[in-house]
Amino acid sequence: MRSVWKFEHAETPAAFDVEMPDGAHVIDVAVLGSERGHALVTIWALVDTDAKPVARTFQIFGTGRELPATPVGHVATWREGPFVWHLFELFGTDLPDDLAPERHADWRLLLEQGFTPVKRDEAHKACWLAPDDEPVGMDTYQAIARLQEHGYGPIVK
Structure with a gap:
């Protein structure tokens, strides 16, 4: 209700x-x-x-x-x-020091939607651990794509 x-x-x-x-x-x-x-x-x-x-x-x-x-x-x-x-x-997670200011809104959007930045490999600064069973919208995919241009990785499970 x-x-x-x-x-x-x-x-x-x-x-x-x-x-x-x-x-x-x-x-x-x-x-x-x-x-x-x-x-x-x-x-x-x-x-x-x-x-x-x-x-x-x-x-x-x-x-x-x-x-x-x-x-x-x-x-x-x-x-x-x-x-x-x-x-x-x-939202509890510091912005990375090397994150370009124009990408701050993308970072915050992912945090607000329950994503967690995690270090998974040497190729990326961080990847995104997705919240369980949550549908991912186009705005989320676009934010991740823009962050990938700055060395951040994809969604991981």
């Missing part, structure tokens, strides 16, 4: 995990109320209530603050008094 669920977490500058059903799609974020003196970040997501729960990592950054080197995906922006805050999802 599909439903909209609410997830709450105390506002903090540190990264935090939220457990939600796999494949949940965040549809809105707001700051509501407080918990022990901290603003309460509320995330609403469209979920498949039958999906297994997974931990997803988020972090709040103020405008002008440095973002981490790990792949990040913008989730939402909101105003709180004179401040503007931005919620990002952290």
